[in-house]
Amino acid sequence: MTNQKHDFPWVTIEDLAPDARFSLRVGEAGRDRAGLTLGLSLPTGVSNVVRHGERAVVCLGPDEWLVTAPEGERDAIVEAFATIYDQTPHSLVEISDRELTYRITGPAAFTLMTIGCPRDLSRLTPGRAVRTVFDGATVILWRDAEDAFRLDVWRSFAPHVRDLLDTGRAELAAGL
Amino acid sequence: MSTYRVSGKGRVNRGETVRFTFDGTSYEGYRGDTIASALLAHGVHLMGRSFKYHRPRGPVAAGTEEPNALVGTSRGKGRFEPNTRATAQELRRGLTVESQNKWPNLKFDVGGINDRMYMLFSAGFYYKTFMWPRSFWDRVYEPIIRAAAGLGRPPEDLDPDRYASRYLHTDLLVVGAGPAGIAAALAAARAGAEVTLMDEHAEMGGSLLSDPDVTIEGAPAWEWLATQLAELDRLGVRRMTRTTAIGYYHQNMVGLCEKLTDHLDDVPADAPRERMWRVRANRVVLAQGALEKPLVFDGNDRPGVMLAGAAQTYLNRYGVKVGDRAVIVTSHDSAYYAAFDLADAGTRIAAIVDTRDTPRDDLAQEAKRRGIDLLAGHTVTGTSGRLRVKSVRVARVSGGKVTDGRAVACDCLLMCGGWTPSLHLFSHTKGTLKFDDALQAFLPDYSAEDCHIAGAGRGLWGYEATLSDGNAAGVAAAVALGHEAQESRIEVQGDRPGTGVTHKELPTDGQPGRARAFVDFQNDVTAKDIRLAVREGMRSIEHVKRYTTNGMATDQGKMSNINGLMIASDAVGKAPPQVGLTTFRPPYTPTTFGTFAGYHRGGHFEVTRKTPIDAWAESHGAAFEPVSLWRRAWYFPKAGEDMDAAVARECAATRNSVGIFDASTLGKIEVQGPDAVEFMNRMYTNPWTKLGIGRARYGLLLGEDGFIRDDGVIGRLAQDLFHVTTTTGGAARVLTMMEDYLQTEWPDLDVWLTSTTEQWATIALNGPNARRVLEPLVEGQDMSAEAFPHMSVAECRVAGFPARLFRISFTGELGFEINVPARHGLALWEALMKSGAQYDICPYGTETMHVLRAEKGFIIVGQDTDGTVTPGDANLSWAVGKKKPDFVGMRSLARPDLVAPGRKQLVGLMTGDGKVKLEEGAQIVADPNQPKPMKMLGHVTSSYYSAALGRHFAMALIEGGHEMEGREVYVPMPDGNHAAKITTTAFYDPEGERLKV
Amino acid sequence: MLLIHCPYCDETLPELEFAYAGEAHIERPKDPSALSDEEWRDFLFIRTNPKGTHYERWRHVHGCARYFNAARDTVSDKFLTTYRAGEARPDLDRKEAAE
């Protein structure tokens, strides 16, 4: 990449504090009710994100959503869904501890992601998120802005992913 | 010193000298030189020895296709590599170069004896001999053959360098930055396409770098080149140099290897040596140009004999003339330009030998103007000189007769047998080639991928033609990508167009059987080897290649394939396409293992999964064992303890008081929904309908073939909610299998599956004191035996953390498994250790877990089962719901062989005195004195020392074992035959009294 | 590495996100116990393995996690189409004519 050296190889990798996370599974019939329970309309179409206050919901599959919320809202969400279960069968599983999250920001963030992610990241426009693969590990990849990504990684895979991110950052710093 | 450097020529940086050594001698070159150009500048042609005959060789080419000038290169310990192409490796300060395949030295090589005996070493000679006496093959012949083979010496030390990789998505990838590639990239980029342009050389320009005198669009070639490259940069084209497209894979995925540091004097910290780019392009333009073919004649391999185009490159690109007195032999017009350039630079051209009768008039005039002797309708029949060519024998060819042979003195012989379109990457796509009779070359035909071929790769010649074709390919690609673009002709003055003819080996006035006319230089394959192969029945080019090894050298046939084909097709008597073209295979040029391995070396080779409690285990001296991707604490040795001692202590502590075990790696799946119980009924062998809320049950999972796949304890937390556990290794497999059935066979079921393996940290507490340790920490659950009996599950708080608490036992002792959110796993562990201190709580690892479960006869799937074991075989019929209409694997259990007598069944095995440890995997026989092959009844699956029983015990799978209880069998081991009695597998506390607390 | 169109995500994505899952349209019998040993064998083991169009299953395992079906040419490895689980085998001739 001989003509790319002028790219400022600056990138920051941060560990984020955990928030409340749920895997929400519900059929088409219950989708509206489930959304209402969260105070929003569940996004349809994989990779779409809907936010409501500090809550964010991303559609990961045709009947699967990842719900993130501040830790303080955890119990309220659990209780709210419990009350609708009989009329609206669903599965709400808390997974707050399943994944760890890294935030990758900076002008070289995009390039850093390409060391592990086989997707065409230019098609993941800011504001969207997908489940994908990073160096063999399943991850939820959020693109928060042009040069800001988040990776949710299963806890035991996280050090492996972090190690590669650090290697890549050092490589960028070396200018090659 | 460098007598062959021509002033005013070349693109090397004369302002920067670079010192390096070759076979211990120090030389000076310039920045931008290759090893070969720098050595040639000192008049050194001899750079290597050939593979079979150890013939002295010099560079024949000026690029990566070089078969002869292969050297070992090094930059210090761990950074040595064999078989580096001297013609491609750029000089760097301190580069150490050594020649290969010679002893004691390059000029005098004992292996050269092979050359004297060449008549013995004909094609495939080794298939015909070395067979007697039979034992000599292993001990004598093969070791000699092996020692003689191989080129460079292998690396011996660990490589300190790093290797990297990236993915890249681009609209258009242009492979090759010669004139056609540059024109294509520019045309597409101007139309608005996003373009990546790459080239294997240190700088872009391709053949233009060797042809400074043509004028393109009014500008001298190099000026035009600089302008175009600047515009490419302005248009944002990603330009990559020192980057080789190694392979063309499915759907326009192209692998690129970028060399990042081999040309640098010093390697920056953290810089990778090479990077693999996995490029996915919407469109690809292949502009790989063409490769010059050697001519095949006796002695065409002596140092000083090289391709005319290579000589032109050494002169124009590196400012090096390859000799003082040259003879040119050619069948193509292009060599004339090499001759003219060399003549103009001061090399005396002794003759141009044109194999064609009528040279192009303008070329003849130009030759005449320079006073060059032009011998049309001539051939070369031999050369002389040992370490450097001294003279060339030229002769007239008329009416098929070779006459008037005479020697012409020279110090270099420049040959050109025409040009082969470089279609390697196209060939990787399984694109088809068609033979062009006029060009006598293979050209691209059907393409299986979205790619365009441009320039010399399509058989075009001359700059105007290739530039314009490149432009057209770029336009076509841009249009295909949805841009608007118009083709335009790129005008060239002083163009160097040309045509030529293709030959088999050149005619000779000598004895053809004695001619050493090389086709594959490195592998020493001669024309007569190829004819011999055909005579022996090798009629397909693949057979010829494999029989003679033609095209199997490190240049992968770039120099030799077409010449070999021409000769073979002549010998077979068929047209070349009917004899075939061997497939080009990736990589385009040899590529380091490191580049492919990329980041996946050392600790990063593969993920190592660790539990939240792993760090505690590590700091407390645990030994670990790998289990699938996890590492698990195996045992916790105290000072002076070996594994047996540690395990015996851990077992005893658990049985006598309390043990603590990290079970976090167990797979966990949340099964939830109105149809959860129906789903469980269909997946598992067991019945689930009547399992009460708050109760747990052992679950057994079969494959559809009826054999055991997985097992685990499953708790029912609510009417519609099951907490399923799986084996550590089976977690992903089981969830995949469940999803498969749910999504594709039973989509009507209202149930959802979520992996919670990593949500929970799981700690098992076992032993008579387990409740005493746990109870003080529990809130929200009555822990009494009545309120919380064996096989219960509850949601409560433990040590202040929300928990899912199971009362289950894999040890036969009072046991609990506490699941807490993973972030609290370590804190819970420490809380339990603290609470258990007064009971001498003992952390134990997987080995103790295995012993304790075996004492109870509990199976480990994968150890006591092996993919051929049914529930009945494993004493688990009780876990199969007899009244269920169906479950996965049920139908297979009724297949004839699964109900036939004589199945291998799980039993206990006890040796007489209990002092012998039967080896796991040891086989079981009824009669240890029978001759081999013995009739084996089964094998030992698990074998341990039991502290509780005070003896060794084992489990085994034995034919008809369930009927054989009490019978004696034998276990032959290396130390002798051991008698053992077949027992049940309930070794310890068979009545389960210890759970009733 | 193949590029695969996921009919649920409606995106064409690298093979590394997907897992192959064998021949498609082999439905598990509703009542396996009613089958002869030979019929059960056919379900378990007999595969078409064609040289040409192959109907097969994939799972977008590192994505939406759905199983889906594909028609792929086993000679060129090119996908002819992909479609959702449960949908009928597409009429490829008609599809081609329509495109």
Added chain:
Amino acid sequence: MTHFSAMSLLKNALNGHKGWREQWPDSEPKKEYDVVIVGAGAHGLGAAYYLAKEHGITNVAVIDKGWLGGGNTGRNTTIIRSNYLYDESAKMYDHALDLWEGLSQELNYNVMFSRRGVMMLAHNVHDVQSFQRHVHSNRLNGVDNRWLTPEEAKKFCPPLNISRDARYPVMGAALQMRAGTARHDAVAWGYARAAAARGVDIIQNCPVIAIRRGVDGAVEGVDTARGFIRARKVAVSAAGHTSVVMQSAGVRMPLESYPLQALVSEPVKPCFPCVVMSNAVHAYMSQSDKGELVIGSGTDQYVSYSQRGGLPLIEHTLAAICEVFPIFTRMRMLRKWGGIVDVTPDRSAIVGKTPVKGLYVNCGWGTGGFKATPGAAHTLAHTVARDEPHPINAPFTLERFTTGRLIDEAAAAAVAH
């Protein structure tokens, strides 16, 4: 047939190698044969040779769609071993090994069978248990196989990394000394030459279009690109293409064909004295007589006849090689290629009769077919000649998929062939 020997080589060397004649003729098909074998790989050619030599059946044609030996015979990594777990497999592969040992002399063609030893590395407790089971079972079956400590393994193969810190530490190894490699092309050529010398016709570039059956259901012959060839016995030995050929006879097979890749490095001086297999890491390597490191990769996940194969697999394979042999990172891959392997549900072969009278099949060798060559060929010839299986191939039936009597080496040990 010109006898090959050091003398004949010397004699020909003196006369400019003019005396060598074709090793086998390129035959035109006759109208009828006693036996037609579909597939001129080493298995098919070997079966023809043994039909002629041991059963006196010489009116035999071996037909191939391309050039002989051009399929998996010429595309594999040439590992030969017999230390299989199950009696059925051990007997088959050991039978083959017995034949390998005298094959050069028998065929008068140096197939360069090299007893370099095959070492299988154990990287975890499960591997240790599994390989120990192999060692024990092999010992009682009379099959050579022994257990090595990591240090012994390192001594046997110096480039091996036995550091305890490795991601996949070596916990021991099973070594079969009698095992090794052979020159794959020579096996096909040697059988072809010896079969042709006994009257077998080898018909190349003649695709079989269909197997023809008569009204009674029995085999009548094969339709080929060069017309119908009558034969009452047809043996299909077409590796990855078996399903397609069998389908034409109305027999559906429990087979799937997958792309398998292999690769070699540039040649270097001898540095790797044996064959090493590491199933857990997926690394298989030896060094050829020419000096190339010969490396087996894995199969792609999908059914394919493209012989193409993807890049990620090669990346993984070479990462695995660098994990087990870290000094080789600077070695260079010279070429990689693909083959098509036919895989059965239990990863063991099918050699024997079919439900169709006169139709025989030899297939399903997966990645392990080369080592079985003489054994498969020999027992197939027996089955065809006598219309009943040899005791050694008797368990390798099609019926086992109905009865459930599988020979599942892979399930038993997670071991690749």
